[in-house]
Each structure stands twice: as structure tokens, then as C-alpha cells.
Amino acid sequence: MPLLVSGPVATSTLATEIAPEDLPSIYRAMVVARALDERCLTMQRQGRIGFYVPVMGQEAAQVACAWALEAKDWIFPAYRELGLALVRGVTPEELLDQFFGNAADRLKGRQMPNHYGYRDRNFVSPSSPIGTQITQAVGAAMAARRRNDPIVTIPFFGDGATSSNDFHAGLNFAGVFRTPTIFFCQNNGWAISLPRSRQTAAKTLAEKGAAYGVPGVVVDGNDVHQVFRTVRGARARAIAGDGPTLIEAQVYRLGPHSTSDDPRRYRTDAELAEWKQRDPIGRLKHELVDAGQWSEERDSQLLEEVRADIAGAVQRSESVGAADPLSFLDDVYATRSPALEEQRQQLEGWIQTGLVKL
Amino acid sequence: MPLLVSGPVATSTLATEIAPEDLPSIYRAMVVARALDERCLTMQRQGRIGFYVPVMGQEAAQVACAWALEAKDWIFPAYRELGLALVRGVTPEELLDQFFGNAADRLKGRQMPNHYGYRDRNFVSPSSPIGTQITQAVGAAMAARRRNDPIVTIPFFGDGATSSNDFHAGLNFAGVFRTPTIFFCQNNGWAISLPRSRQTAAKTLAEKGAAYGVPGVVVDGNDVHQVFRTVRGARARAIAGDGPTLIEAQVYRLGPHSTSDDPRRYRTDAELAEWKQRDPIGRLKHELVDAGQWSEERDSQLLEEVRADIAGAVQRSESVGAADPLSFLDDVYATRSPALEEQRQQLEGWIQTGLVKL
Amino acid sequence: MVQAINRALRTAMAADPEVLLLGEDIGVNGGVFRATEGLLKEFGSERVIDTPLSETGIIGTAIGMALYGLKPVAEIQFLDFIYPGFDQIVSELAKFRYRSGGQYPCHVVIRSPYGGGIKGGLYHSQSTEVYFTHTAGLKVVVPSTPADAQGLLLSAIFDPDPVMFLEPKRIYRAVTGEVPEGDHRVPIGKARNVREGHDVSVFAYGAMIPPATDACQSLEAEGISAELIDLRTLSPLDTSAVLGSVEKTGRAVVVHEAARFCGYGAEIAAVLAEKAFYSLKAPVARVTGFDTPFPYALENLYLPNAARIREAIVATVKAA
Amino acid sequence: MVQAINRALRTAMAADPEVLLLGEDIGVNGGVFRATEGLLKEFGSERVIDTPLSETGIIGTAIGMALYGLKPVAEIQFLDFIYPGFDQIVSELAKFRYRSGGQYPCHVVIRSPYGGGIKGGLYHSQSTEVYFTHTAGLKVVVPSTPADAQGLLLSAIFDPDPVMFLEPKRIYRAVTGEVPEGDHRVPIGKARNVREGHDVSVFAYGAMIPPATDACQSLEAEGISAELIDLRTLSPLDTSAVLGSVEKTGRAVVVHEAARFCGYGAEIAAVLAEKAFYSLKAPVARVTGFDTPFPYALENLYLPNAARIREAIVATVKAA
């Protein structure tokens, strides 16, 4: 598979391959993601958090992609982007604060779990409607270029999102304005219960790029090297002014769509079993072991360490109090409108008299 | 240029070429369209009609396409489809009634000129928002198939409309459900002031079909034979159950976008002059003359006849009275709601006392 | 209530082969709230159509089917996700009959779960019924009981006009009740008198009916007799039911969970200020959500509850 | 008025290099109403961006620019064509600051010609301001004079919040007047008292100001003193101006051309029925468009005119 369908030689001086000494860190991020997923799925069943969207199975694509970016590049995530967040330095505790929607949550308890955003990590705050971040990322890329900032913007989205209005408009605008944007599609085989084959009659999702004059490329999303290399290539191209790239990373969602979903209703055990064999974590572990960089022993140690870390984070995060009850009336506008001021006073009274309760 | 990018042999028994004896009729329809355009542009300048959208330059593509269809096929037009309407047997007088919005107008004076629809001619009533008819045509095709009606549906739209949400959704649904739909794109080079080259970075509009698993084909829209043949091929394919086709007919808008537009603001005289040379009416006339089927004499005669016809139609149509003043409160629902009943009585009173006037 | 919806769909599909369903995850998955459970098996994939992820496509193709004469019922997974198809609703669906001079009726039903109370945050909780009630050409229906859900949905499917059928998801499972057998329809356009009273009229709909009922009942002991009207059809409004009640009681409280500003309650208050002015003995109170997006962790503070409704009723009755 | 808008854009762009424009046909064509005439030449194609035909794309990319820190001003050719971008407006633009806990302000201005009076039929005439005023997080502004158009647009461009700037196209050229030089701003959130009066308060905005003014003036001779308030900012509403006026006059007439049902006038009437009830001496009258789509040939019957406003004022003043 060629790296890119077209485009001149990259001018970026960033390495095109993962530095071997980085591999254990990449592996660690993937393990943390998996452990946090497992812990959160359990906590949701226990009623300790309200909802959860696991990334399970997509760790390699996300971690390797984020690794290939620079910290100044703007990530426009969807709701399944734990691997990216970890590489951007978001801690499990910060994430858990968001899942609990507690007083320490940067979003002030306003959004459902998994919809976290961190301006200081250039990790934009996502919504739930599918695809909307795609055009936004293109606009941010136009803005960055206007300011001569040598960065790329990179929207993350699923196979289902390729049917959205914003995919169409976003790729088209990017093609016309040649924006420094990398469209990173994680084709995990399913959009809730709809298989990729029924999402579109196109052979691959990457080939949709041609409809917009945007080169498209398919990668094995379970191969950290291929993902890294492809993203670095696309980034160099974008920075050089040669325009956007659409990357389709083929992965598989090993878990449910979310904690509200039961995948046994629509997919077979055999399919799942097949993809479990290609689990990106096992794959990278084997590679590291084969290269003598890793051992079963260190692996158990890591897992233990990570689980303990997460347990500590859960404990701290769960003991943080609830969000300020009046806070949900803030940030509608930069300053409160007279009507909101009045509603806030009203609410304050109701809370005091016990008319409303958490 | 291959007729179709893929697809098995057609099972339809319809001829794949225009019958030579039909050519004069095709030519006549084109001449009528041009004459009506000219007349209406004049009437708009005189303030006799409020607005007009000329088809000028796109007559061959439309007339040949409509000729290739069967009367039972459902046309989903946009606002520039005079050629199609004429082939479907809509008379200049009926059209003029719509332009005047008079009491004889089937739309009861509700829509701007050019937004005509005729259920009995399977010519669906269009709106102004660009592209919306595309998904609707796909839905109608699904319905026709459910009823086992051997027809196709065919949305007409421009180059600009390929950027619309409905283009994306419509082609995608058509690809997934393999609907009997022919997507007929008239690429007339411009979307108001935006040239085709800035509408999308794709090389052709036809190649956008691949993004949806829909074969795409480019035709010279000024060549009635190529258009006819391509549409017949696509139709046969659709009827045989082999799915949709996207046809890009390359034409040129010789007139303004509408009577509100001044194309000299954005395009050069040279470009216009070049395309005037390829005027589809002149081209077909030459072909007919060369084939001995036509002469300059018959041509002048035809033009005179057509103009007289139109003049008569204008006279009759202009003398029809205004739409019933209370009628604009009908057809919101199948039966008037209590609120509308009340508003109607109110309006009646206001008209009687002269409070409101036409 | 969700079973009643399922039954209504099954009944309509069995009765009329031109009724079909389309939407995301409605087939093998049975809908994310299981409203279409079992229907794929019973009626096949030509009539229970799992679509790609595009509300534009769902609503646009449903319109095309309706133009052709079928009776499509589209499901939008959450009302919060309807906006990619909003153009098709307001520009096309609502205006097809009108713009074609009556040639093209367009009887699509759009079903969608809506409203708060399931900890859905900004994007799984909104009540934006006003976008639709303000759009001429649409009918807007909100059931609050299983029997009404079944009866109104059957009416909607066989109605000649487009119907937005908004399902208060919070009471999908919370509210139960008897449901008549078979094709029993509840007329669109008629409010339901939940309880009679003579001191004050309470207007509510959907998931606000249970707390409004609680509030009214609890006031009985204090000698306040509150009439509760479930509007059921938001458009066209049953104006005579609204006016009739207030002419009797002279006082009104309107309840909805949508944001207050330009919310549905404003129309009820306006109708009263216009047409029942001389009957009114007190200000018209609105008990509503706040003028903010819908919050996640604090949703219980956002949503009107029985206590807030009760307080408003008392204040309205006590007003000079 | 359209020149005033052009001047405001030019002033803002000259003052701040981070202000830029995007939309369909706004560049070489200068906008279909010529609001952006000459700006491409003056500021170049990096700041006056002709986009492909996609409102989704225009609004989505404008949001991305604003997140990054620029001040984009998007033009939507007619308000009737905004719906393909509606999802970006209500789900994204209106909620970005809120959902991110204040991290991501999103100061986009969306300018769009709206309203009837140019024989535009269903799709070049609509007044759907309520879709936006009901959406928390958006500001909604409608000027009625050239000076306000300039001053409010400048305020909007430098406002920290998203602003829907709705331009009454019918008076683009019909209404003229003095316009101050330079960066003179009119504050968002403040109504304008067009004429003082003590018998009745008339609330209107946009293209309804001229007929409302005519109606009020013509009643002077009959001894009726009508106060006319131009609301100017529809959201957030200047509630104190509304209440203050009615506390004085005791009577109110609300005028808009949008459909009546759940229209903007309902909110004004509701505020009065709630908070000025004891001042009110007569029913609150609404003079509005009809509950139909917008017709073409008969648009003069659809639109409220001075005579209808006058009649409503007289009836309100005469009401016992």
C-alpha cells in the first residue's frame, strides 16, 4: 500500500518512523487505555458513573497517530478518543473527574462522560452529533494558515461519520482551500449496529477522498508503525502547503458501542473472536518481546502498576464533591443575561428552601 | 467515453439511439424553450413578471434526457428545467400561468416563477433550497420498487448542488439500496458567481459517484445523441435492478443565473463567446440541415410560428385574473385547522373593509 | 409506553402494506430504545429499513416515499440528532402540499425520543418542540400515557399530513397503564382533561404530566382544586380546551421542560392574554426549564418537578 | 441600510486583521444584495472567502476559525437557506462555550437577509427568528435603521458571543438615514424608543418599524398617543424596556411578520401576562403573519401593514 496516493516529497524534518525507544511508552499508553476502559465499564455497571464509551480495540491507531503529531496540532476528537487524550498528557484522574462530572471537572459537570476537552492540550471539546467536528477542523486549519502557524488540524471520526453532512462539506472545503488537515477515520467496522458494508457501497472509505480532490489512504490501524508513518507523511505534506489527506485506519471495536449497547444483538461471536486475535495490544507486546524490549514479567508489573494508579485516581476523583449547583447557569454567554441572572436567583432560593434537589 | 463505467447488459427493449424522425421534434422543443426564455426575460424587464430563471444553453441536455425517459418516470426538477417540462407536455400557457401566479396557476400563485410542478406529468413540485430533491428522488425510487413499478426516478441538479448535503446522502442511500435512480447533473460551469473549478477540487463531478459505489459518466450535454444514449443506458441498468448512475452533462449557462443576476460581474466576454459558438440549438440545426431534414426557410417559419404561439399564450395568460385572495390560507393541512379557519375569517373581513390590499 | 409504540407500529404495518419504517439501528437492533423490537423479523428488511448514518437521507428519502404514496415512519434516534435533516423538515416536508397547490400531500411520520431525565446531557435531553410547532404545515404530537402513545401514533400514521411524533423518553418505561387492543385511535388535535378542578388550570404535556399530577393531587388536601390538561397535540393546538378551562378557573399555570424563552408556554400565555384576558384573575405562571443548554450532572436541578409546579400553582391561586 | 452594513464590515476589517468574511457569492459578485461590494478588492481573497455551496461548510468552518481565535462573519444568502447549517448553529455554535466549561468561546457572526416584501415566495421571504431566539447561547439582533445596522453589526463582530444578525431585506434600500462615521457601536441588548406615548405600547422590529411608525403617527390626529419600541435585540430581550413601557401605558400591541403560532410575539405577550399583569388594562394584541408558509402572488395580504397595526392599536386602546 503506498504511503500517499499523491503529493510531493515532505519538507518536514520529523522522523518518519517511530523511534525504537518510544515503543514501550506507546505500549504503556495503550495498556493504560485498556485498563481504564475495563475499570470504567465496571463502574458503570455498579452505577458509579452514568455512561461510558470504551475505546477497546482502537488503541494502536489512536496512540500511534497522536504520537506522530506535534503537541501544537489541534485535535478535534469524537467521543471514543481515550488513546489520544492519554498521549496529550491528560491524566486518568482528570478523565475520571469528567466521567463523574464532579467539582473538579473542567467541563463543570455539563457533559456526558467521554465528551472531555482540554484547551491547553489543543484537544477540542466534542459534542455528540456525529461528524460536526470535521468542518470545524477545516475552519481551524484555515485560521492557522491565516496566522502562519505551522500546524495541522486533525478531526477524528468513525466509519459511520463518513455519511454525515460535515464529512461531505469538510472534505470539499479542505480540497478547495487546500487546508492543512488530516482526516483520520477510524473504521471500526460498525456504526452501532450497522456494519461498514451497509454504511456505503464504496469499496473503501479512503477512496471517498477522490470525490474532493483529497488523497486517501488505507492503513492497518493495528499496526502502530504504519499509522505513525502515514500520519507523519500526511502531516509533512500539509505543512508543506500541499493540502489535506484522508486516512482510513482499519480497526475493530472490541467492546460495545457504549454501555447502553449490547453488540450480541447484531454481530457474531466468530467475528469478535477473529478480531480479538488481532488485538493491537497483544500484537505490540509480541513485537516488543520479540525485539527483546519487553518481557511477560515486566508486563504483569506494568499492569499492576497501572491498575493501582487508576484505583488511586478513582478514589481521589470519587471523593471530590459535586459540581456547584448554580454553575449550570454560567457560560451560556460571556456574561449572564438579565434573564439568567433572575433565573439564578430563583434557583438559589429553590435550593435553599429544598424545592429542588440534586 | 464509455457509456457506463460498469453494469451488465441492459434488459430494456427501448432503442438506444434517437429515432431520426424524432430529431425535428427534439429541435422544436429546444427552439420553444429558447423563445420562451427570451420572451420571459423581456417581460421581467417590463415588470410584467416578477422574476425569471432562463434555461438558455442547457436545452439539448434537458430535451434529449427527457426524450430518453418514459412518461411514467418521475422527474425531480430544480428551477431551471424548462426543456424537461416542454417534453413532458407542459404548454407555454400553463407555464406562463405559473409565472404570473394567476388564478389558473396550478400552484395557486404560491411559488416564485420557475418552481412549477405537475403531478399528472410526474414532474414533482420543486423548492428553492439547492439539492433537496436528490434524496427525495431516491426515496421515491425505493417506493416504486416496493410497488414493483418498473420506473426510474431522476433528480436534476447543477454543479453547485454537488456540494449539498442531499447530494451526499442521496448518492449514498442510492448506492447502498441500489435504487433505480439516474442522477442527472447539469454542470453549466457556474453556481451563480462560483466557477466549477472552485466548487470542488475533484477533476470531474461524475467521479464523485465512486465515493458511493455509483458509476459516474461524463457526457457532452450539447450532444443530444450522447445524452439520449447515456440516459437510455442508465435507465436500462436501473430497471434491470443494477442500481443508480450519476451522469454529468457538461453544458454552459448562456444567460444570467436569474433576472436578479449580472454575470458580467464574474465572467469574461471571451468565455461566453466561446460557448456561444457551441450553442446546442445551432449545433442541432446544422446537423439537421446537413442531414437534409431541415432548412433555413423552415427554421424561420418555425421561429415565427413558435413566437406567435407564445404571444398568444402570454395574452391569454395575462388576462386571467389574480389568484383567489383567500386561497393562500389553504393546503397548509388537508383540512383547515381551527386557527387557520379563524385567520381566514379575519382576512375576509380585512379584505372587505379594505384594510389589506393586493 | 415503549411497548405501546411498538404495538401501534405492528398494528399499522399489519393493516397496511404501504406502512414502512426507516431509521438508524431500528432493524436487527430493534432501535436503541427497542421501539421497533421484533418488527424486522415480522415484516422483513424491505419494510424495516436500517439506514446509513444520515438524518438528511432518512428524512429526504421518507419524503420521496410519501410523495409516491407510501406511509413511511422515520425514527430519529434522539431528537437532538434531527438537525442534519432539519432542512428537509422545514423546507420540504412542511411545505410540499402547500407549495404544490395541493398536488403533493406528504404524509411522513417522524418519531423521535426527546426530553430529559435520563442523564443524557446536552445532546440526549433537549426539548425543542417549538422549532416544529412554529413551522406551519407540521402537526406535533406528544403522548404522556401508553394508551395515548398507541392511539395517537396510529392516528399519525394514517393522517394525511406530516406529523412530528415526539416521545418523552423519560417515561418510556416509567409510565405504565392499560392499552386497548387493536387499531384504536386517539384523535389528533384534542387535549385530554387529566383531572377536573375549578381554582386553577394547569397545562402540561409529555413527561411533565406525572409531576404535574402529583402537584395537583397533593394540593387537594389544602383545599386547592386544580384542573390538569394534557395538551397531547401541540400543533394544531386545541385552543377551545385551553380557553374553556381558564374561563372556568380564571387562573393558569403552564408547564414544560424546554427552555422558557420563546418556549411553548409562551404561546399558551399569549393566547390567554389575548382571548381570556377578562377571565384571568392572576398572572399566567410558567414553570419551565432554564434558558441554558441541558446540563448533565445537575439535570435534576434543571427539570421542573412536582414541588416547583406546586409552588407555582399555590402562588397563582393566592394571587389577588 | 445595505451601505451601512457594508461600511460596518469595512470598518471592522480595517480595524482588526482577524475579522474575515465567508459565504456564497460574496467575493467578486459582492453578495447578491451587494452587502460585501468592494471588500474582496480591498482585503483580498484570504479575508473575503467565496465558498462552495454548503451552509454546513460555511458555518462549520466559521466555527473552527472562531475556536482558533479569529472573528469570522458568515453570510447566508437568504435566511431560508440556513437550514443545511442548522445543526452547526444549534448543536455547536450555541453550545461551545457552555459545553467546554467556558474553555472555547465561539464568536461567529452570521449575517443573513430575511423577511418578506420582495416577492420571494416561500423560500426568499421567511422570518424564522424564533428558531434562534429559543436557542440558548445565541444572541439575535435585527436592525431597522442604517445607523443601527452599522452600530449593531460592529458590536456583534466584537461581541464575545455568537450573534445571528438578521437583516430585513425589504428595507435594505427602502430605509435611508444618517449614519455616524467610524467605529460607532450600538449596544446589543438595548431596545430603542422610536416614539414616546402614553396610551399604548407597540413592540416591533425590523421591517415592521416603518408601518408601525405610520400607524402610530396617523393615530396622533385621533388623540391616541402610541409609544413605539424597536426591540432591536430579540435575544437577550430588553425586558425592562418592555415592562417599563407597559407599566406606563397599560396596553400592548406586538407586531411581527413571522407566523403567529409560537412566534416571537408570544414571548412578549407571555412576559406581560406574567410580570405586568396588574398594569394591563386590555388584552395583548398580536399583529402578525399568518400560520401558513409564505405565499408569492398574495404576499401583500400576508404581511402586516400600517392599517392592520392601526386597527389593532385602536381596538386595544378602546378595550374596556
Ligand SMILES: Cc1ncc(C[n+]2csc(CCOP(=O)(O)OP(=O)(O)O)c2C)c(N)n1
Ligand atoms: C447526527 C447523529 N445521528 C445519530 C447519532 C447516534 N449515534 C451515536 S454514535 C452512532 C454511530 C457512530 O458510528 P461511527 O461513526 O462508526 O463511530 P463509532 O461509534 O463506531 O466510533 C450513532 C448512530 C448521533 N450521535 N448523531
Ligand SMILES: Cc1ncc(C[n+]2csc(CCOP(=O)(O)OP(=O)(O)O)c2C)c(N)n1
Ligand atoms: C441551500 C441553498 N443555498 C443557497 C442558495 C442560493 N442559490 C440559488 S441558486 C445557487 C447556485 C446553484 O448552482 P447550481 O447548482 O450549479 O445550479 P445552476 O443555478 O447553475 O443551474 C445558489 C447559491 C439556495 N438556493 N439554496
Ligand SMILES: [Mg+2]
Ligand atoms: Mg464505527
Ligand SMILES: [Mg+2]
Ligand atoms: Mg451551475
